[in-house]
Amino acid sequence: MSTEPTSGGGPDTATPGHRVSPADRLTAPEVAEVLTLARAAGDADGADPLDEHVLLRMRDPGAPAVHLTARAADGTLTGYAHLDTTDPAKGVGVELVVHPAHRRRGTGRALARGVLAAAEPGPLGAWAHGDHPSAAALAVDLGFTRARVLWQLRRPLTAAPPAPALPEGVELRAFRPGEDDEAWLAVNNAAFAQHPEQGRWTLDDLRVRIAEPWFDPAGFLLAVDSATGRLLGFHWTKVHERPGSARIGEVYVLGVDPSVHRGGLGRALTAAGLAHLRDARGLDRVMLYVDESNTGAVALYERLGFARWSAHVNYQRD
Structure with missing residues (x-):
């Protein structure tokens, strides 16, 4: 509102x-x-x-x-x-x-x-x-009662972000529209199974965004098993461009398959996406959204130099 x-x-x-x-x-x-x-x-x-x-x-x-x-x-x-x-x-x-x-x-x-x-x-x-x-x-x-808070965090990209340190046997590649759609959707919905919005995506939800003018497959990074090609995680970046406003990057969606949690892949994917926004897209700042209740993710992002910028509040009425 x-x-x-x-x-x-x-x-x-x-x-x-x-x-x-x-x-x-x-x-x-x-x-x-x-x-x-x-x-x-x-x-x-x-x-x-x-x-x-x-x-x-x-x-x-x-x-x-x-x-x-x-x-x-x-x-x-x-x-x-x-x-x-x-x-x-x-x-x-x-x-x-x-x-x-x-x-x-x-x-x-x-x-x-x-x-x-x-x-x-x-x-x-x-x-x-x-x-x-x-x-x-x-x-x-x-x-209405205050039910949920979503933080927008931001950090500058003027200094180089930490170098991505991928786990052994993992490599990065760009998303391939039409080929990776279903594999990505499966990992996304598993990673966000408890999330009220992101965990309910369908192929139509994905494909309508692929059709948007801002979509760039080069900024949609997939972490895959080097031997099998299995999708393990991803960092989908986005660039906001509006006349009269400065360009800003976004950590649009970042997810890791639950079976490979706690292996450092989330941190490596975050760093890889930030490097892409800074070096390939020439951006000097980046933002992301994270639930206030997701204390682990908030702590990860704060360690990577993000700070709170604004809050978005969900009100509920039964």
């Missing part, structure tokens, strides 16, 4: 003509409007209000979703909420954003009420990117 400060229990103070409308899909011009609004909010707040999953689903007409748009009397888009209704019985995922120029007018509260009406009677989970006090206040007002 990226919204405005509110006070509990008060009436909606939206501007005259303000309206919230639901739809099961967005037109291409509407998607462009939402992306423009989200960029404005991200620039103002220092954190993008919609995650990659939502951005991909907005462009997919077959994705089960409810899209709520808030507009002023002149038709200007002032706010947007996305409800992922893939499996309402397990819960509806929500992300909500209000344009910085239209805050403090009740738009966020009106969108939130629309979310509650559209999602009843199932449970709800809403992300607040950046952990803004206004989002926390709105969550409390509407009966």
Whole structure:
């Protein structure tokens, strides 16, 4: 959620003509409007209000979703909420954003009420990117509880990262789209079996990202057994490039097959990916996301020079 400060229990103070409308899909011009609004909010707040999953689903007409748009009397888009209704019985995922120029007018509260009406009677989970006090206040007002924290960590790449020290009998190579898809998916889902999002990926989830403009197989590093070719782990990197913003790399997904844990492969893969982003892509900084509760991973990344940059909070409402 990226919204405005509110006070509990008060009436909606939206501007005259303000309206919230639901739809099961967005037109291409509407998607462009939402992306423009989200960029404005991200620039103002220092954190993008919609995650990659939502951005991909907005462009997919077959994705089960409810899209709520808030507009002023002149038709200007002032706010947007996305409800992922893939499996309402397990819960509806929500992300909500209000344009910085239209805050403090009740738009966020009106969108939130629309979310509650559209999602009843199932449970709800809403992300607040950046952990803004206004989002926390709105969550409390509407009966949400703070359930999960995702840290964004960052480190500079101006100095060379540690040299990757691969275990004996392991070599690195680039991902081969169309050949490695199923093997990668099996290792990914085993490595993240307990993760609420990453462990549920399908081949479609992988292939839609392979089709994205940012995808670069050279930055999708696989660790394989030198003798058998068996996939043991991977480091999928990503580069964020947006006009007007500095380029930054990302440790997009890093995973190791559970059968080879504690052999130093995760650390070696991390170092290899950082070296790729610095030396092959010419980047001077990198980020990653990690659950606050994953203390082992947080400790590993901090030893590699990462530090906390921002927090993203998931709120739940039964």
